[in-house]
Every structure is written in structure tokens, then in C-alpha cells.
Amino acid sequence: MRLRLLLLALGTFAVGTDTMVMAGILGQVADDLDVSVAAAGQMVSVFALAYALLAPVLATLTARWRRRRLLLTALAVFTAANALSALAPDYPTLLATRVLAAAGAALYTPTANAVATALVPPERRGRAIATVLGGMTVATALGVPLGTYVGRGDWRLTMWLVVALGAVALLGLAVFLRELPTPAPAVxxxxxxxxxxxxxxxxxxxxxxxxxxxxxxxxxxxxxxxxxxxxxxxxxxxxxxxxxxxxxxxxxxxxxxxxxxxxxxxxxxxxxxxxxxxxxxxxxxxxxxxxxxxxxxxxxxxxxxxxxxxxxxxxxxxxxxxxxxxxxxxxxxxxxxxxxxxxxxxxxxxxxxxxxxxxxxxxxxxxxxxxxxxxxRRPAPLQARPxxxxxxxxxxxxxxxxxxxx
Missing domain, CATH: 1.20.1250.20 (MFS general substrate transporter like domains)
Known part of the structure; x- marks a missing residue:
């Protein structure tokens, strides 16, 4: 049980590192792809915008998927997209791979939270979710400086680090995560x-x-x-x-x-x-x-x-x-x-x-x-709908x- 939660957290750690590490490698990306630092910064904007817009849409489209299938598919897409980012020959291709990585991340993170609650009894759900989300928070403390240091000479090594993290989480979940009950019809x-x-x-x-x-x-x-x-x-x-x-x-x-x-x-x-x-x-x-x-x-x-x-x-x-x-x-x-x-x-x-x-x-x-x-100071709750x-x-x-x- 604990191992599966830690593997889910490793996936969110990979997502968090990928989301935030760009701040430390913009200069290397700009020099390598012959664009301005400001243009390189748009990688972060493109990823975040794609995530925000795709999350509710993808959640609706995949509502009938089994959770294990959805989780592994999302992590596979995210990992493959980062490999494509590491191999991107030019700036437009890199932006396209960031959109694909955002799609995988937008599917993975909420699914990982839902899976965590299904793995534990009701009285332990809060701690299970905290464990999974802890991967995202720890990414700011460890993943970002580590990724920055790894990519100090070649930013593509940072992307390969994210690929490695995603691949380990994907392999571990594929081996240790059993099928879960089909979720209730989604909103x-x-x-x-x-x-x-x-x-x-x-x-x-x-x-x-x-x-x-x-x-x-x-x-x-x-x-x-x-x-x-x-x-x-x-x-x-x-x-x-x-x-x-x-x-x-x-x-x-x-x-x-x-x-x-x-x-x-x-x-x-x-x-x-x-x-x-x-x-x-x-x-x-x-x-x-x-x-x-x-x-x-x-x-x-x-x-x-x-x-x-x-x-x-x-x-x-x-x-x-x-x-x-x-x-x-x-x-x-x-x-x-x-x-x-x-x-x-x-x-x-x-x-x-x-x-x-x-x-x-x-x-x-x-x-x-x-x-x-x-x-x-004491807001009254709004009238609840059904x-x-x-x-x-x-x-x-x-x-x-x-x-x-x-």
C-alpha cells in the first residue's frame, strides 16, 4: 500500500519538477535554440495554459475509463512528451511537446489523487492525498534545484531527468498497481x-x-x-x-x-x-x-x-x-x-x-x-445546489x- 502511494507521489514529483524547473534553464534553452530568454520563457506559459484548458476537457472525455488505464496512459503521455522535448530540434517543436506534456500532466495529477483515495480505507484518505500531493511540493525543494544543476551545461539533460522520473513511476505503477473499481459517472x-x-x-x-x-x-x-x-x-x-x-x-x-x-x-x-x-x-x-x-x-x-x-x-x-x-x-x-x-x-x-x-x-x-x-470575516455559505x-x-x-x- 505504502509503496503504491510513494510511486504515485513520484509521478507528481516528476510533474512538479517539469512544471517549475524551466525557470532555472531558460538561458541554456535560449542559447541552444537561438531565441531570446523572453521567448524561452513562453515554454512555461504554453505548458500552464494547456494544462488549465485541457484539464476539465480531458477529465470529461475520459470519465468512463478505468482508473488504472487512465493513470498509466497519462503518465506514459507525459513521459514520452518530455523525451520529445529533450530531442526537439527547434523552438516550435519544443513548444508543441510542452503542450503534449501538459496534457499528460493534466490527466495524471487528479487521477493520482483519486487512485490514492481508493487504495486506503476512508479514515486514511486525507493522509493518502497528502502523500501524493507531497510529491509536487517536494519538487520545488529538490527537483527544481537538482534539474537546474543537471542542466547547467545542457538543458536537454534536465528533460531526460524528468523522463527518468516518469519512467520509474510508470514502470512501478504498471507492476504494483492492481485494477481499481470503475469510478462513478463524472460531472x-x-x-x-x-x-x-x-x-x-x-x-x-x-x-x-x-x-x-x-x-x-x-x-x-x-x-x-x-x-x-x-x-x-x-x-x-x-x-x-x-x-x-x-x-x-x-x-x-x-x-x-x-x-x-x-x-x-x-x-x-x-x-x-x-x-x-x-x-x-x-x-x-x-x-x-x-x-x-x-x-x-x-x-x-x-x-x-x-x-x-x-x-x-x-x-x-x-x-x-x-x-x-x-x-x-x-x-x-x-x-x-x-x-x-x-x-x-x-x-x-x-x-x-x-x-x-x-x-x-x-x-x-x-x-x-x-x-x-x-x-x-465570517462568510455565509452560498445556497448549495444538489x-x-x-x-x-x-x-x-x-x-x-x-x-x-x-
Whole structure:
């Protein structure tokens, strides 16, 4: 049982590494394929946009598939797509392979969560989901700096690392994962989007989107803004990304606890304020290694604390739609990641490599204002529509709060 959960987590670790490691190898990709760093950054945007748009569509189209078949197919597509990325001869081909990798990831992650709950008794479902999602969080602490270090001389080696991780998870699950019961009929695409008719839900989803535009506009181009501190050395950049990953894990752990103690509104306001200050200080912090490490610790701590609070906020608005609302929050997160690449590229063009984080400062302040005006101290749940999934499943899903739950 434990082995199968760990193999599922290894798959999410591969997905998380693939999603976030591009920030550390943009320069190598740009040089190898003879494109600008800003153009190379669009790989992240393309992946995130494809993930956000394909996730609900693919979930609907594959609703009748058996879970084992769906899980292995998704992981096979993801792994093969990364192999094609490693072999891509030019920039357009690389972008196409990123779309294919996103399709596999968009199928794998939610399926892995569902499989995890089927492997354990009801009283252990929360811990099972936490184990699987832990692979995504650990990717920020270990996978990203490892991938950056491996690809310091050749970015294609980083892609082969992701291929190896995906292949091991695929082989292990093919051997040790037995067939699972056919899932209950899935919710249709139209019903998945029905909660967006509620104004408070739209405001919450929009808050997630704007925040991740701000966060990713800097993170994707972190190697650029940190160049004065790192002097272009891969080892120094890997250290910064390692601190970023550790702070991300700490923020995820801290988020659930401070939300219970302070409430969602206080956490959202505090985290967005800290993020705005960190973005505003980055043009100066990025000049020295000490300053860069301060930013690497503070910004993701605030970002992941914020990210944990948002699913809590959505679930409190409409508990009956908890699974659907968390899914919509994840789509908004990835759409924000996609837009962040373009926003960061535009800001770099207009403001320069040192000052482009000021765009993220402005966006974080907009998030602060949005959260302040659209959250209540004790929000009343919206009138629930007829439940579309069994109540135990809803209760279990409501317990999960992660920016990577998609």
C-alpha cells in the first residue's frame, strides 16, 4: 500500500519538477535554440495554459475509463512528451511537446489523487492525498534545484531527468498497481463550470489568477533578475532555487495552520502584503547573494501560504461544490502561471531586467485590494445546489488544500 502511494507521489514529483524547473534553464534553452530568454520563457506559459484548458476537457472525455488505464496512459503521455522535448530540434517543436506534456500532466495529477483515495480505507484518505500531493511540493525543494544543476551545461539533460522520473513511476505503477473499481459517472463540463455563476466564487477564482500572474512573472525569470547576485553561476542559482523550494514547503505547511488560527481573510491580506513588499524590494535584493537568499525565503513562504488559504476560502463559500471549486481554483492557478510568462516578458521589455518585478508589486497590491473587498470575516455559505458527488468524497476533498491540487 505504502509503496503504491510513494510511486504515485513520484509521478507528481516528476510533474512538479517539469512544471517549475524551466525557470532555472531558460538561458541554456535560449542559447541552444537561438531565441531570446523572453521567448524561452513562453515554454512555461504554453505548458500552464494547456494544462488549465485541457484539464476539465480531458477529465470529461475520459470519465468512463478505468482508473488504472487512465493513470498509466497519462503518465506514459507525459513521459514520452518530455523525451520529445529533450530531442526537439527547434523552438516550435519544443513548444508543441510542452503542450503534449501538459496534457499528460493534466490527466495524471487528479487521477493520482483519486487512485490514492481508493487504495486506503476512508479514515486514511486525507493522509493518502497528502502523500501524493507531497510529491509536487517536494519538487520545488529538490527537483527544481537538482534539474537546474543537471542542466547547467545542457538543458536537454534536465528533460531526460524528468523522463527518468516518469519512467520509474510508470514502470512501478504498471507492476504494483492492481485494477481499481470503475469510478462513478463524472460531472460534465457544463456542471463543472456552474459555480462560476456566483459572484463571490468568481472573485475568489480571480484573486488566485491575479496573484499567480504576479508570482510567476518574477519566478519564471528569476535567473535574470538574480544575475547580479549569481554572476551567471549555476551553483549559486541552484542554491537560490533550493532555498525557494524549502520556503515553498514551509509555506504550504504553515498555510494550513495559520488559516485555522487566524482565518482566511487575515492570511490572504497578510500574505499578499508580504508578497508585494518582497517584489518591490527585489530590484535591490537581487544585487547581492545575501539579498537574493532573503527574497528566496520570504516570497515563496508568502506565496504558498496564500495558495493554501484560497481553497479554504472557496470551500467555505459552497461546501457542496468543494471538489469542483478546488478544481476551478487549480485551473485559475495554471492560467495565472501561463499569463505570468507573458506579463513578465512584457514588463522586462518595458522596464528592463532590473525593474520588471515592479509589475508584480502592482499586481500584488491589486490582489490585496481584491481580497480586502471580496472577503468577509465570517462568510455565509452560498445556497448549495444538489450534490453531484457523494458526501464522503466531498468531505475528504474539502480537507485538501494545496496549490498543486489539480
Amino acid at each position: 460534465g463540463l457544463r456542471e463543472r463550470l456552474a459555480p462560476l455563476r456566483e459572484g463571490r466564487i468568481v472573485a475568489a477564482v480571480a484573486t488566485t489568477f491575479v496573484f499567480f500572474v504576479a508570482f510567476q512573472a518574477v519566478y519564471i525569470y528569476l535567473a535574470i533578475v538574480m544575475r547580479p547576485a549569481t554572476d551567471g553561476e549555476a551553483g549559486r542559482l541552484s542554491l537560490i532555487l533550493l532555498v525557494t523550494g524549502i520556503a515553498s514547503v514551509a509555506g504550504s505547511w504553515l498555510g494550513g495552520r495559520v488559516v485555522d488560527r487566524w482565518g482566511v481573510r487575515a492570511v490572504l491580506l497578510a500574505a499578499s502584503s508580504v508578497a508585494a513588499l518582497a517584489f518591490a524590494a527585489l530590484p535591490w535584493l537581487g544585487l547581492t547573494m545575501a539579498g537574493a537568499l532573503v527574497y528566496a525565503a520570504v516570497s515563496p513562504l508568502a506565496g504558498w501560504t496564500f495558495s493554501v488559504a484560497q481553497p479554504h476560502r472557496l470551500v467555505s463559500l459552497s461546501p457542496a461544490h468543494a471538489p469542483l471549486l478546488i478544481s476551478l481554483n487549480s485551473s485559475a492557478l495554471y492560467l495565472g502561471m501561463a499569463a505570468g510568462g507573458g506579463a513578465g516578458s512584457l514588463a522586462m521589455t518595458l522596464l528592463g531586467e532590473r525593474w520588471f518585478p515592479l509589475l508584480s508589486t502592482t499586481l500584488a497590491l491589486a490582489v490585496l485590494a481584491l481580497a480586502a473587498t471580496t472577503t468577509a 450534490a453531484t458527488e457523494d458526501a464522503p468524497a466531498q468531505r475528504e476533498t474539502a480537507r485538501v488544500s494545496s496549490p498543486s491540487d489539480d
